[in-house]
Amino acid sequence: xxxxxxxxxxxxxxxxADPFHPALKDVVSVNWSGCDLRADDxxxxxxxxxxxxxxxxxxxxLTADVRITYLPFEDLIGMVLGxxxxxxxxxxxxxxxxxxxxxxxxxxMQDLLTTDLLKKVIARIVRRxxxxxxxxxxxxxxxxxxxxxxxxxxxxxxxxxxxxVRGYDSSVVIGTDTIRQALVKLAVQDVPWQTNEFxx
Amino acid sequence: xxxxxxxxxAADGTLLQGHAGEEGASxxxxxxxxxxxxxxxxxxxxxxxxxxxxxxxYYPNGSPISPEYDVEADFVCLVITGAAGRPRLLARIxxxxxxxxxxxxxxxxxxxxxxxxxxxxxxxSSALTAVDGETHAIMAQIRDSAKKVFLDTIEIITSADNAxxxxxxxxxxxxxxxxxxxxxxIDNFVVTDLAVEEVLIRNRKLxxxxxxxx
Numbered sequence: 001x002x003x004x005x006x007x008x009x010x011x012x013x014x015x016x017a018d019p020f021h022p023a024l025k026d027v028v029s030v031n032w033s034g035c036d037l038r039a040d041d042x043x044x045x046x047x048x049x050x051x052x053x054x055x056x057x058x059x060x061x062l063t064a065d066v067r068i069t070y071l072p073f074e075d076l077i078g079m080v081l082g083x084x085x086x087x088x089x090x091x092x093x094x095x096x097x098x099x100x101x102x103x104x105x106x107x108x109m110q111d112l113l114t115t116d117l118l119k120k121v122i123a124r125i126v127r128r129x130x131x132x133x134x135x136x137x138x139x140x141x142x143x144x145x146x147x148x149x150x151x152x153x154x155x156x157x158x159x160x161x162x163x164x165v166r167g168y169d170s171s172v173v174i175g176t177d178t179i180r181q182a183l184v185k186l187a188v189q190d191v192p193w194q195t196n197e198f199x200x
Numbered sequence: 201x202x203x204x205x206x207x208x209x210a211a212d213g214t215l216l217q218g219h220a221g222e223e224g225a226s227x228x229x230x231x232x233x234x235x236x237x238x239x240x241x242x243x244x245x246x247x248x249x250x251x252x253x254x255x256x257x258y259y260p261n262g263s264p265i266s267p268e269y270d271v272e273a274d275f276v277c278l279v280i281t282g283a284a285g286r287p288r289l290l291a292r293i294x295x296x297x298x299x300x301x302x303x304x305x306x307x308x309x310x311x312x313x314x315x316x317x318x319x320x321x322x323x324x325s326s327a328l329t330a331v332d333g334e335t336h337a338i339m340a341q342i343r344d345s346a347k348k349v350f351l352d353t354i355e356i357i358t359s360a361d362n363a364x365x366x367x368x369x370x371x372x373x374x375x376x377x378x379x380x381x382x383x384x385x386i387d388n389f390v391v392t393d394l395a396v397e398e399v400l401i402r403n404r405k406l407x408x409x410x411x412x413x414x
Binding site: 010012014015016019020021025029030031032033034035036041042048049122126129130133192193195196197198199 | 309311312313314315316317318319320321322323324325326327344345346356357358359360361362363365375
């Protein structure tokens with residue numbers, strides 16, 4: 001068994017009898033922990049980052065499930081790495097997969113170094129979620145490579161206002177930044193409620 | 201610093217909202233979203249007397265000075281014949297809406313949920329089967345950086361969720377039928393705030409950052 005990290009669709013109806021929960025629960029019914037990646041707690045759908053100690057059989061079932069995306073923190077021989085390992089310990093192919101899978105969720109990680117701990121990747125995901133929650137409906141929906149200057153000025157003003165209310169310094173973001181760069185500039189700021197369990 | 205401590209010492213049949221605890225719980229308030237059922241004290245433990253309904257939530261008047269605190273209680277398994285009453289610890293309670301973090305034990309599993317305006321999301325779980333006569337200490341450690349659940353001092357759930365940030369009180373709740381002899385009852389409820397010094401340091405950092413971003 002090894003603790004693996006997955007991004008799972010959220011299913012359920014949000015009622016007390018049928019709470020929103022990760023689809024992963026169909027395979028791993030208990031003994032998992034998660035972080036909701038949605039901006040809005042009331043919306044159906046969305047994703048949750050989930051970590052759990054899975055057997056090989058469970059892992060095989062999870063990777064075959066289209067509702068679940070595996071983050072392969074594995075080395076060259078397929079050994080699952082703990083979050084105290086570095087990104088450099090992850091095989092290059094898996095690093096590319098992780099970056100691509102997180103990029104699809106608007107979570108940039110290309111600035112992270114091979115010397116950074118995997119814990120920092122998880123921290124980046126959690127910090128991105130907190131930016132998403134700060135922005136709510138104004139969250140970036142454009143691709144990560146879109147220039148900030150391509151976003152309409154009214155919307156940029158609304159984004160800046162929302163960020164400032166939550167204590168972010170939005171002035172560090174400039175028009176020639178891509179959204180990827182802007183998100184990194186915001187994610188590295190130590191806003192009080194931005195700190196999380198995985199910060200290093 | 202302990203801000204609430206209640207061992208539920210009172211005559212059998214006393215309503216929870218008619219009872220004063222040892223510290224920080226001179227009054228308990230039944231949350232407005234509760235049903236008709238009342239929590240009562242029996243054998244110096246609190247349970248849900250489900251006559252007239254089967255859900256109720258309560259919070260004491262003692263409230264932590266910051267949103268970062270621990271809330272804990274002993275969960276006492278009597279004879280488990282049904283849903284066990286699904287007792288729960290509540291944290292960061294919005295006293296005017298059904299919004300809080302909750303640690304629920306349904307007799308088979310422990311769940312960490314966030315309930316935001318009646319929309320419930322399960323953000324962690326751990327297996328624990330109720331056994332007649334056993335008592336377990338469950339604690340919710342509520343921090344901005346993480347929400348952790350401890351079972352008999354062992355960490356069993358960690359979530360990075362921080363959707364509910366307000367400084368609401370801790371409390372208890374029940375959903376499901378119980379009797380004086382059936383279900384999982386709650387005892388020794390304690391809320392422990394972060395040390396005052398830690399809160400002052402945190403607030404100082406916050407004001408410094410606000411000045412920097414102003």
